[in-house]
Amino acid sequence: MPEASGRPAYDDTNVFARILRGEIPCKRVYEDAFALAFHDIAPQAPVHVLVIPKGPYLSLSDFGRHASEAEIAGFWRAVATVTAQLGLEDAGYRALTNIGQDGGQEVPHFHVHLFAGRRLGRMVPASG
Ligand code: AMP
Numbered sequence: 001m002p003e004a005s006g007r008p009a010y011d012d013t014n015v016f017a018r019i020l021r022g023e024i025p026c027k028r029v030y031e032d033a034f035a036l037a038f039h040d041i042a043p044q045a046p047v048h049v050l051v052i053p054k055g056p057y058l059s060l061s062d063f064g065r066h067a068s069e070a071e072i073a074g075f076w077r078a079v080a081t082v083t084a085q086l087g088l089e090d091a092g093y094r095a096l097t098n099i100g101q102d103g104g105q106e107v108p109h110f111h112v113h114l115f116a117g118r119r120l121g122r123m124v125p126a127s128g
Contacts, residue, residue: 007066010056016109020054030082034074037082037114046117047086047093051079057110059099079112088116 011017019026019038026038029049040048053075057063063072083089093116098105 007062008058010058011108012056014107014109016050016052016107016111017056020052030078030085032074032078032081034071035078037078040113045115045120047088047115049082049086049114050111051075051082051114052109052111058108059105059110060097061099063110079114083114086114086116088114091116094120 015024018024020036026036028036028038030037030051033054035051035053037049037051040050053063053067053071055063055067055071057067063075067075079095083093083095093114096113096115097103097111098113
């Protein structure tokens, strides 16, 4: 249900909101005031970590439009801290965020996937 502003409402029952509230566990990699990083429950690469902002943002677009400067800076600093902490930068990695239906977003809380640990192949599958 959109808010009066036209901004879609954030559903605070989503699984990442529940992880942030400590209602369900996660395999935590990193946490600070702005972000939480944890291992994906169904990894699609040898390293598959999710980084999420602590605030209630639906997607990259919602985050970019509505988050404060401090939240935006803090979140992307946290992503860089995680890639350094996990030692991903020399061999390389992929950062990806799915947005909405065509993007294949399943969890409506903005998150960045970090994939690493093997050659990751094509950026987008040919079809599907
Ligand atoms: P997306 O399709 O971009 O919304 O990705 C959602 C991701 O969240 C998927 O890769 C799921 O495997 C992952 N996921 C769902 N539930 C959990 C959970 N409880 N802990 C960790 N990862 C999860």
